[in-house]
Amino acid sequence: MTAHPTVAARHPRGRARRTVSSLATAAVLVASAALTGCAEQRDDDVYTVLNSSTDETYHRWDAEAMARCGKQLGVTVEQQSVPASQVMTKALRMASSKSLPDVVQFDASEMPVFAEAGGLVDLRTLGLSTDHVPDGIVDFGSYRGTYYGAARSVNTLALFYNKDVLAEAGVRTPATWDELREAARELTHGKRYGLALSAGGAEDGVFQFTPFMWSNGGDERELDSPEVVEALDFWKALLKDGSLSRSTVNWTQADVNDQFMAGNAAMMINGPWQVETLNSDPSLNWGIAEIPVPEAGADSVAPLGGAVLTVPRTGDDERQRTAGRIVACLTSEKEQLTYALNSWMVPADERAAARWRARVPELDALADQVAAARSRTAQLGAGWPAVSLALQSAFQSALTGQSSEAALKRAQQRATSGN
Amino acid sequence: MTTSTVTAPPSAAAGKPAAPDPARARRRRRLAQWGFVAPAVVFMLLFFGYPLVRNVVMSFQHYTPKTFFTGEAPFNGVDNWSSVFRDALFGKALWHTLVFTAGSLLGQFCIGLALAVFFNRRFPLGGVLRSLILLPWLVPMVVSGIVWRRILDQDTGVLNAFLDTLGLGGGTPWLTSPGMALLSVILVNIWIGIPFNMVILYGGLQEIPKELYEAASLDGASAWRAFRSVTLPMLKPVITVVLVLGFMSTVKILDLILALTDGGPADATQTLGTLTYQNSFVELDFGAGAVVGNVLILISAVFAVFYLRANRTEGK
Numbered sequence: 198m199t200a201h202p203t204v205a206a207r208h209p210r211g212r213a214r215r216t217v218s219s220l221a222t223a224a225v226l227v228a229s230a231a232l233t234g235c236a237e238q239r240d241d242d243v244y245t246v247l248n249s250s251t252d253e254t255y256h257r258w259d260a261e262a263m264a265r266c267g268k269q270l271g272v273t274v275e276q277q278s279v280p281a282s283q284v285m286t287k288a289l290r291m292a293s294s295k296s297l298p299d300v301v302q303f304d305a306s307e308m309p310v311f312a313e314a315g316g317l318v319d320l321r322t323l324g325l326s327t328d329h330v331p332d333g334i335v336d337f338g339s340y341r342g343t344y345y346g347a348a349r350s351v352n353t354l355a356l357f358y359n360k361d362v363l364a365e366a367g368v369r370t371p372a373t374w375d376e377l378r379e380a381a382r383e384l385t386h387g388k389r390y391g392l393a394l395s396a397g398g399a400e401d402g403v404f405q406f407t408p409f410m411w412s413n414g415g416d417e418r419e420l421d422s423p424e425v426v427e428a429l430d431f432w433k434a435l436l437k438d439g440s441l442s443r444s445t446v447n448w449t450q451a452d453v454n455d456q457f458m459a460g461n462a463a464m465m466i467n468g469p470w471q472v473e474t475l476n477s478d479p480s481l482n483w484g485i486a487e488i489p490v491p492e493a494g495a496d497s498v499a500p501l502g503g504a505v506l507t508v509p510r511t512g513d514d515e516r517q518r519t520a521g522r523i524v525a526c527l528t529s530e531k532e533q534l535t536y537a538l539n540s541w542m543v544p545a546d547e548r549a550a551a552r553w554r555a556r557v558p559e560l561d562a563l564a565d566q567v568a569a570a571r572s573r574t575a576q577l578g579a580g581w582p583a584v585s586l587a588l589q590s591a592f593q594s595a596l597t598g599q600s601s602e603a604a605l606k607r608a609q610q611r612a613t614s615g616n
Numbered sequence: 617m618t619t620s621t622v623t624a625p626p627s628a629a630a631g632k633p634a635a636p637d638p639a640r641a642r643r644r645r646r647l648a649q650w651g652f653v654a655p656a657v658v659f660m661l662l663f664f665g666y667p668l669v670r671n672v673v674m675s676f677q678h679y680t681p682k683t684f685f686t687g688e689a690p691f692n693g694v695d696n697w698s699s700v701f702r703d704a705l706f707g708k709a710l711w712h713t714l715v716f717t718a719g720s721l722l723g724q725f726c727i728g729l730a731l732a733v734f735f736n737r738r739f740p741l742g743g744v745l746r747s748l749i750l751l752p753w754l755v756p757m758v759v760s761g762i763v764w765r766r767i768l769d770q771d772t773g774v775l776n777a778f779l780d781t782l783g784l785g786g787g788t789p790w791l792t793s794p795g796m797a798l799l800s801v802i803l804v805n806i807w808i809g810i811p812f813n814m815v816i817l818y819g820g821l822q823e824i825p826k827e828l829y830e831a832a833s834l835d836g837a838s839a840w841r842a843f844r845s846v847t848l849p850m851l852k853p854v855i856t857v858v859l860v861l862g863f864m865s866t867v868k869i870l871d872l873i874l875a876l877t878d879g880g881p882a883d884a885t886q887t888l889g890t891l892t893y894q895n896s897f898v899e900l901d902f903g904a905g906a907v908v909g910n911v912l913i914l915i916s917a918v919f920a921v922f923y924l925r926a927n928r929t930e931g932k
Binding site for chain 2 (some may be wrong): 282285286289290292293310311313314315316388390397398399442443444445446447456459461510582583586589590593594596597598599604611614
C-alpha cells in the first residue's frame, strides 16, 4: 500500500472493500475450521475406543489388547484416554457434535445415564453372548433389562490387613462387626490406627459405605431405615473408639492405601486396583479377607465396581457391528484373563475366573466377595448420582458430630426432592 | 494489491471530480474504522456474548443428558430457579461464598499491603525476599491445593506436628471438622493471594512521589499519619483495582476447594462454584447448574459496574 499511495488514495472504497473481504475470508476460514472440527472424518479402518486408562500401565495393557484384537479383525483400534471423571461429559459433548467414538468404556455406575439418554446399542443385537457371564455381572452391564455393557473384569472391596502387625498383636482376622471393632481397638497403638477407610466427599466414600449398609440389610432406596442408621452408627463407633483417624472424612481410597503402606493403619478397606502399588513394597506382608458382617453367618455384600465396554449409537450400522466384534474380542476369555492378571481384578467370564483363581490363590477372598457383590445402580439406575451425593453429605455430617438418624433423614429428603 | 493497481484504469481516476464529495469520504472513513473494530466485536460476541446468553437460556430449560442426542431442551419456565432456591444447600453455599470471599480479600489485602509497605524501603536482600514471596503465585492452584491438603492432615500433617512441638496442641482438625474447614480453606486462599496483592500494591507505592513524604515529615507527621494521609489516598486507584480483581477471582473459586475438601466435610465448604460443578457434572442437571452459574455472573457483574464507575471517576 505504501508503494502506491496515490492509487490507494484515489480508491478509498476499494480499500474498505478489501478490508471487508479479508475479514470475510478470515471468518470463512474460522467457520470451516470449526465445522471440520465438529464433523469428524471417520477413517474406514480406524476404530476409536474412549476410555479412562490414563495410567501408564493400564494404557499400555489396553493398547496391547487392542492391537491384538485389531489384528484379528483386520482393523486399527486406537484408544483415547481421559480422566475417569471426564468420560461422561466428553462422551456427551461428542454425542452433540455427532462424533462419538466406536466404543466407550464407562464406569458401570455411569452407564445407566448414557443408556437412558438413548445413546447405547443393545449388545445382544450385535451378537454378543452372555453364556458364560454370571447373572450378577450381566445385570451389572444392563439397564432396564437391556444388556448395554460388557465387563472385562470386575472388582469390589475387601479387608486388607498387615499380617505382621496382626501376628505380633495376636489378633485373628475379624469376620464380624464386633470382631472388627475389637481387633481395630487392639491394633490401634501410638501413631497407628487399627483401621483405615475412605469417608471422603466423593463416590469413593459412598463405595466404601455400601458393604456396611447392604450387609446389614439396608438399601439405597430408603436411606433413613434403621438398618442404614445402624451401619452408620457402626462407623461412628469405630471413630469414637479412636480406631479410625478423624481425617477419614477427607481421605480418598488412594489416601487410605498410602496410610496403610506407611504403617499408619493395621487394616484397611480397599480394592484390588491397589495391589500393584502394595506389591511395590516387598517388605509389606499383606493379606485380604472378606469385609466383616454384622452377625456371624450373614452374607458379606460388597459393591461391584469396574468398567463396561459399550457401543454408542453412531448411526452407522456397519461400524456398530464391527465395534461389537471389537468388544467381543476384548471381553473374550483369553483377553479377560490377561487383563485380570495384569490389573489384579476378577475376570467377568466364569471360565476365565476359574483359571484366574488357580493362578492367584491369594486373592480367593476377593473372588468370593465378587460372587456375592451387588451393583450400585441396579435399583436406581440413572438416579444414583443424586442419592450418592445425599449419602456423602450424610455420613460426613454423622462422622463429624450429628446423629446418624438425623443426617440420614435429611439425606433421604434431599434424595427424593431431587436436589 | 498489485493487481488492483494495475487493473485500475487511470482514465477512471481522471474522469472523477478533483475534490471528492466530503460527506461520502467521511462515510467511507467510518466504514473503514468499523472494519477495524469489527473483528473485536465479532470475537466478543462469539466467545463472550454467546456463552453468556446460552447460559441464561439454559437456566430456563430442562437440559439433561438426553439433550445432547436429541438437541431438544424444552423450556420449563422458572422450575430450575425455584428448585435451586428452595434447596437448603444453595443458601448454605451462598453464605459460604460470601464468607470465603470477604475473608480471603481482607486477609490477602491486609497482609499484601503490609508486605508492600515493608518492601518499599531498601534493605539488604530485600529484592531476593520479595521474589521469594512471589512463589505461591507461580504454583498452580491445584498443586497448592494438594500440597496443603497434606500439610493440614490432622494426624500426619506437618502443621499439626509443628504446633505439637511448640506445645500448642497438635490435633487441630483443619480440614476434617465442619466448623474449621471453611476457615482453613480461607487461610490457604489468603496464602495464594498475597503475592498478587503485594506486587500490585508495591507497584502503586513506587509511583508515589517521595517529596510528599518529605513535605509530610516537615509538617511533623508521624509515620502512621503519613501512611494514612499520604499513602492510602495516593494508593486509592490501585486499591480499587486490587480489590475488584481479587473479588472476581475469589467469588468463583472452584479448583482449590475441590482439591482441598471436595466441598466437604458435610458440605461445610460448598460454594456457588462447587455447587455449579456438582449440579452440572456430577448430577448432570445442566439447567440447575446454569442457574447457580448465572447467580455468580450476576454477583460479578454488580462488582464490575462498581469497578468501571470507580475507573471513570478517576479518569475525570
